[in-house]
Amino acid sequence: MSVIRTPDERFENLPGYHFAPHYLTLNNGLRMHYVDVGQGDSVFLCLHGEPTWSYLYRKMIPILAQAGRVIAPDMIGFGRSDKFTEMEEYSIQMLYDTMGEFIQRLNLTNITLVCQDYGGVIGLPLAVTLDERFARLVIMNTALPTGDRPVSEGFKQWRDFVSRVGREMVPSKLMEISCVKKEQLNDEILAAYDAPFPDASYKAAIAALPLLIPTEIDSPFAEKERQTREALKTWHKPALVMFSDSDPVTMGGDRFFRKLIPTAKNYPEITIQNAGHFLQEESGEEIAHTILEYL
Incomplete structure (x- = not known):
């Protein structure tokens, strides 16, 4: 098991990301990075997906911090957190276990889960398993891949692309392709998405x-995702569903979650206009x- 850590200088002077780094050393010895801003009894837990990191939430963090404490961790393999060098070391179970330990070690309670992409794949099972710690859900451009229903054509195309390019993937290129408002992106912002990955050895995740x-x-x-789906059928706490209008990977998922979760029907059907898969980048504020x- 070989583990590497992205040099700190890769994260210097990133546009819009001036948050002090915080770290937790997990029981397995890996170090997880997180942003911790704001105060209060309410916690906004912002979980990123693939292939991004907490930088994706930089526009949202100061606004949410007006209403409570904002925690934005980098999953193992991403951002400033430690990274395995071998792809075989990664599993959804490992990411679930390490994020669950993170939540419990920091003793986070009264959590509003803010999740997108893999942040929902991992975060929603955690919310129903650690039910007493979670108070609200904000679900964006994600899915519950249960294995008993077909995945979208957009996801199949994405998976096929990744299987071809592997460690040659360039996150900034993916961000540029996925965004609708390309004029908002500049070279410095795009470079920030590449910052955690100096070379291919950092790209196993x-x-x-x-x-x-x-x-x-x-x-x-898959069984854990199915259990989560069943648990969400009786979820009685607030659940706000917000998907974008231009994401081929998760398109239609908003209808699935609004139908699945009883309390989601208590809120308007909100669609973030003119935004692709990474809606936090385009419409974070x-x-x-x-x-x-x-909420």
Whole structure:
């Protein structure tokens, strides 16, 4: 098991990201990085996905911090957190276990889960398993890949792309392709998405994760996703669903979650306009203000 750590200088002077780093050393010895801003009894736990990191939430963090404490961790393999060098070291179960330990070690309670992409794949099972710690859900551009229902054509194309490029993936290029408002992106912002990955040895996680999504009924972690789906059918706490209008990977998922979760019907059907898969990058301020308005 070989583990590497992205040099600190890679994270210097990133535009819009001036948060002091915080670290937790997990029981397995890996170091997890997180942003910790704001105060209060309410916690906004912002979980990123693939192939991003907490930088994706930089526009939302100061706004949410007006209403409570904001925690934005980097999953193992991403951002400033430690990274395995081998793809075989990664599993959804490992990411679930390490994030669960993170939540419990920091003793986070009264949590509003803010999740997108893999942040939902991992975060929603955690919310129903650690039910007493979670108070609200904000679900964006994600899915519950249970293996007993077909994945979208957009996801199949994404998985096929990753299987071809592997460690040659360049997160900034993916961000540029996925965004609708390309004029908002500049070279410095795009470079920030590449910052955690100086070379291919750092890219095991981003090459592995799309291939781990359960697509068969007996896929690893598929049963956990099915249990989560069943638990969400009786979820009685607030749940706000916000998907973007231009994401081919998760398109239609908003209808699935609004139908699945009883309390999601208590809120308007909000669609973030003119935004692709990474809606936090394109519409972060709008999303954060909407969360505060309704929750």
